[in-house]
Amino acid sequence: MSLSAKELAQDPNFFAEILDYTREIISTYNENQKICSVFASQQRWLMALAGFALYYGGVDGEPPGLHANRFATYVVEHEIASHNTALSFMQEMLAEGFLRYLPNTPDRRTRPMEPTEEAIRQLGKWLAIHLAVLDRLDGGRRSVLFAKRPELIAALQPAISVGIIDSDDVRRPGDTFDLFTWVNSGGVIMDYLISRVGLVDSVTHRAIVGRIAFTDICRRFHISRTHAKRLMNRAVKMQSVGWTGSSGRSQLWLSCSFIQEYRNFQAEKFAIIDGVWKNAFGTQQIRMPKTKQLFTSAIP
Helix, strand or coil, X not given: CCCCHHHHHHCHHHHHHHHHHHXXXXXXXXXXXXXHHHHCCHHHHHHHHXXXXXXXXXXXXXXXXXXXXXXXXHHHHCCCCCHHHHHHHHHHHHHHCCEEECCCCCCHHHCCEEECHHHHHHHHHHHHHXXXXXXXXXXXXXXXXXXXXXXXXXXXXXXXXXXXXXXXXHHCCCHHHHHXXXXXXXXXXXXXXHHCCCCEECCXXXXXEEECCHHHHHHHHCCCHXXXXXXXXXXXXXXXXXXXXXCCCCEEEEXXXXXXXXXXXXHHHHHHHHHHHHHHHCCCCCCCCCCCCCCCCCCC
């Protein structure tokens, strides 16, 4: 049986793993900011997943393959972005070296494309990180098999992409999550804030995540101070984040509701990935019992 999103969202072990996951994602961003910029907002992330789904799986009812108009049509039909935004995204991916045209195309009007080796490597890394989290939760060996057979990505990614794109719980888990994930660099900023969560105060229902200045956010994620302040000020008005003292000069806190939105989003995403794996390869895995952990994992 696959892990359910509800079970994951309520499991303290899962949230401890998610805290480690966010730190790994931030580390990956620091190592390769160009590739991670693709995933800096939900719209861009969903478009990337749509492109891989079409290339590997032909999820629109046609044979597998990717070209500009087909991609834009799929993106529009699934309410991810406008036709022009989709085409602009593909041009950016070509310019950045994540897509390339196939040679010797007979029909120049529908020039087929393919992801480059670097794009596939980064997608494989993203999937491997998720499989490793699932393995630590139930003692499975998904990541071991995937490391031995990276070509399995072609069998897994179309269903994972479709599951994510079709899930309201992934795309719209809550108002604060939406605020962050639909603005430029907001998704990775949210990952960074969650990565610093430690204990939640049972009285205030808040988690202190340390002193975070606007200049720190701007430096880490290459956004303007105006953009950072606008984003954080909107979150403050929603009572989802706040400072214990002067804005941008004191300890920052996150509300429990904000943390839960993020937790629910991750639970649904991981449940989708686990379900796709089980459908593809069955449920025979080595399961090791784990002792329940308390919700800690604070960063000094």
